[in-house]
Amino acid sequence: MDVELAKPFIKATKDVLSMMAFIQPAPGKPFVKKGNTASGDVTGIVGVTGDKHGSISISFDKKCAVTIVKNMLGDDVQDLLQDVKDAVGEITNMISGQARAGLAGMGVNLSGSTPTVIMGDNHTISHVTTGPIMAIPFQSDAGAFTIEFCFE
Secondary structure, three states: OOOHHHHHHHHHHHHHHHHHHOOOEEEEEEEEEOOOOOOOOOOEEEEEEOOEEEEEEEEEEEHHHHHHHHHOOOOOOOHHHHHHHHHHHHHHHHHHHHHHHHHHHHHEEEEEEOOOEEEEOOOOOOOOOOOOEEEEEEEEEEEEEEEEEEEE
């Protein structure tokens, strides 16, 4: 898998989370993921079609997801579970959209589906392709999360 494809995801993640949730994430070294267990407790996933087809996911640990919600909504958190689900869906949508724009600049044109959010300890992520899954771990003051993408 081409590691250059990770660059638009790293840039989009830094841009979106710093602007929307006031978090400065630091990317780790991208790696090829084995297995389908999510690295976090809350995952947003988007299917993509176009020049390639596949999926993009972001898995947040609980602490990170809750911090993002509180930073985005301020004191206006009504239903933490629903707000976390909505915020993770929205962040996934924004990061995947900005990353797809970056990929388009590299000649890879993709359209994304509406995000689905999965919650729970040790949940699994089913990427829609059989190709390798590229994972990019991130650390922040708010906690850890991992972006995954898989294209065919």
